[in-house]
Amino acid sequence: MIGADAVIKCLVKEGVDTVFGYSGVAIDPFWNSILETDIKTVLVRTEQNAAHAASGYARTRKKVGVCAVTSGPGATNLLTGIATAYADSIPLVCFTGQVDSELIGSDVFQEADVTGAAESFVKYSYLVKNVKDIPRIIHEAFYIANTGRRGPVLIDLPADIQLAHIADFKYTDEPPKLRTYKPTVKGNTLQIKKVTKVLENAKRPLVCVGGGVHLSDAEEVFRKFIEKHRIPVVSTMMGLGILPSDHPMYYGMVGNNGFQVANRAMNESDVLLMVGARVADRAVSAPDLTFEGKVLVHMDVDPAEIGKNVGPTIPIVGDAKHIFEDFMGESFYCSHEAWIASLNNYRTMVRRGDVKDTGFIDSPEFVRTLSGKMDDDAIYVADVGQNQLFSCRNYIMKKGSFFTSGGMGTMGYSIPAAIGAKMADPERQVVAVCGDGAFQMSMMELATMNQYKAPVKIVVMRNNYLGLVREHQHFTYKDNYSMVHLGSDPDLELLSKAYGINYIKCEKMENMEADIDKFLKSDESCLMEVMTDPTETVAGTIA
16 A cells, blocks of 8 residues: 555545545645545646635535645645635645655755645644654544634645555544644533623623534524523624524624624623624724623634633633533523614614616625525525625525635635535535626636536626725725726626536516526526626615
8 A cells, every 4th residue: 555545545534525626746646546436536627726615515514625736836726725714714634745755845846835835824734754644644634624613734745655655554533632732622611600690680682603603513502592592693704694584583794794783783782792703803893892891702612712802701612512502501591672672673774775776786686586586405605795795794594504705705715615515415506606706716617517517506796897896996095996897708608608507697677586586497507697786885785
């Protein structure tokens, strides 16, 4: 057995069934050995998208996603995808090929110090120096990626190590023993009891949920806790979908682009539980002001996040699922019907008015209609830009999933992530929504969709601009626009035909519902081009 065989055998032991990636000489032993297994390989069209596809796969299956690329530019191209996963705490194990061990540091062809380059946005990285270390390293990598605060782990594989003979292959099912890595899962009992006391005395309690609730698979126990104690809930962007849009205790997304009622709830609450959320600037732009005068409880599996941006009154380190299971075991009573009535009253006051006829498709109305017609368990993948914010604010969540690049804001994420999601669960409807800028960053993956028969639905909200930057320049630079006009976009109908994908154009409001019905009707891939107003702003639609 050679090192590459050992790597693949480890992946089989870890239950890996799909690997996304791109080939190259330095990683060829890996791809050659994988042919001896039933692991499905998916050749994406650029390395960055291998990580995005693995991310979509990981978020759908709630397990570690795997990708592999070659050395040098292959490895550096992958870095954006790794950083995107790190920002959103998505568990990945990423393999990169490397030049022969004796040549490392010689600046030979396609050499790059990828472990050094990725240091600030991986949970851990390995440069394999001895073939006999492969089983231990891969076992540790999967454990680290999928425990504590989830995230990517990088394994750099020199070509000679992949080809070296390994005499004694042993793989254990026991958790690895790592002296410096001991994630806390259970919340401190005394701290949990402190929180229940605080909630009993609260007049205006509120819970703000982040992506950590999704990652810990805590949605069900969290919903039971909220419904039992009738505590209002808001969410960050990454926390979207933890409660359905029409849940009576849910008041929307917070932040600069969030709902007024959600931000008002944040400001007026007297006890605020931040759960699996980073207190990042997009959700809380002025934490000192927002949290002044109230009891702040911050729960996170990563102790480094607690107190990073604001000091909590009660910190709790642990996995959200375990913490809420412990909360459900506590006996306490709280009543805040006046607070709920106040929020409900404000929610009805600020509903958006009628849609104006601009001659284009109204983006918020389009997202509401599209998501309302999608399957209950569908996966909606929003890209980055105005389309993302329109999606976050108007997506009707039922029992499905909402994916996006929240922390890094990586354009071009939606299509490869949607492909990964579709391959993880072929029975679920998967819709990617992007702007025409983001689409052109990943449209090469239409070939991947076609090759592997992954029938993803793609919406391109077209206005011929980098819309969100244009909006920023509209407000900040008084309509002095620079580097935002995309000029002549490609003919998307011809492009769809070239890749063997169905095409629909949506350009009139009176036909919008019929176009969406046609778009969603078949099980085949389809691209829908939606003509939107170049002057439309997210700020102009906020209510």
